[in-house]
Amino acid sequence: MGVIAKWTEIMLSRREKLIRAQKLNMVIRVFFSELGIYMISLFVDLDPRAEEIREGLNITERWTHQDFRNVSEHLKKFQYDIEIQKTRLGVLTEFLMRERDFLVRLLENPFLLEHGSFTDLLRAVFHLTEELAYRKDPDQLPG
DSSP states (O other): OOHHHHHHHHHHHHHHHHHHHHHHHHHHHHHIIIIIHHHHHHHHTTOTTTHHHHGGGOOOTTOOHHHHHHHHHHHHHOOOOOOGGGOOHHHHHHHHHHTHHHHHHHHTOGGGGGOHHHHHHHHHHHHHHHHHHTOSOGGGSOO
16 A cells, blocks of 8 residues: 555544544534533532532633633532432423433434443433333432
């Protein structure tokens, strides 16, 4: 194989990877805009210590990559808690049931195979949806 052919192959491979990454990022953005942000807000409202991290998440156009890294590290170390008695599982159940077809379509997306942690997240949300769907009254589950 000649140098030009090898170089062309490398460039095409890089371009394919870039296109796959862009499509995957688009799928992830769609998930968060349609479901993820709402679910996060429901769960954050259950954490009595949420105010401790909320202030540090006011993102501005002046944020640097280091600012994002610092917040990411802080969030990984934060000790999350849930006040289970405040849980509104009925609201979550209704929301997830409305979005069930959307979840199935996301799970069918072939680009997800390239992002294990997002695929795991999506499977967990789908599993939660299935579990809640089997409950007659999710708000009456034992705490």
